[in-house]
Amino acid sequence: MTGQDVAGLEVSGLGFSYGARRALNDVSFAVTQGAFCALLGPNGAGKSTLFALMTRLFTTSEGQVTVMGHDMARAPRQALARIGVVFQQPTLDLDLSVRRNLRYFAALHGLAGREAEHRIDTALERMDMAERADEIARDLNGGHRRRTEIARALVHRPAVLLLDEPTVGLDAEARRAITAHVHGLCAEDGLTALWATHLTDEVWPDDRLVILHRGEVRADGIAREIIGDQSLTDRFLDLTGAST
């Protein structure tokens, strides 16, 4: 495969156990470049474990993670350089301004000076956060803190953005705005996004959807096709026995 044929993100035959507890079993899916893929699963489905493997926090001998054609096990530097990650737990330094949070992250990626400032401005603009660049993170509301974290994850210009339940703790309007922003990054900038959630209302009908339950993929396709004439909540309930 070459160019656009290379998946943004590909997971194949992935397995992981915590001692005797099987957390992931033969998980495979591939996300086309520029697609927004929702990874929907109830608590305990294995989403966080999958994220840990995709970001190399954990490693496994079972299966493979590939980012833009780069194998996470064999070429971790190339693979990791192409992902941006927004973790479930907030990770901003609350005492620093928005800009300084991003500047610090840019420095970790070897970016400094005008190039770093240019990229920071671009990322903040992309998330509609430019006018808040000099505000202290502690003074931001939850939605703006999350947007700052997403902007920070874009500074090194990743091709793939991984978001682990990024709307936890946010009100409905902030959730809607952030979900829309990330859809925009995919549609307009060609970013590939994997958005883990247990909330069915964050999935749009045209999204790619992977449903994970008890460590296994239970459905994989375009959301509207998986849903059929049911609501996604009912379909999800059928597939997982979990309510949302």
Ligand SMILES: Nc1ncnc2c1ncn2[C@@H]1O[C@H](COP(=O)(O)OP(=O)(O)OP(=O)(O)O)[C@@H](O)[C@H]1O
């Ligand atoms: N450190 C650990 N030790 C033992 N078992 C674990 C550990 N972390 C997770 N598990 C188990 O592995 C399975 C998958 O957990 P994981 O946290 O990946 O799911 P999740 O979909 O992210 O859930 P949540 O939304 O609650 O974070 C669960 O059965 C969980 O109890």
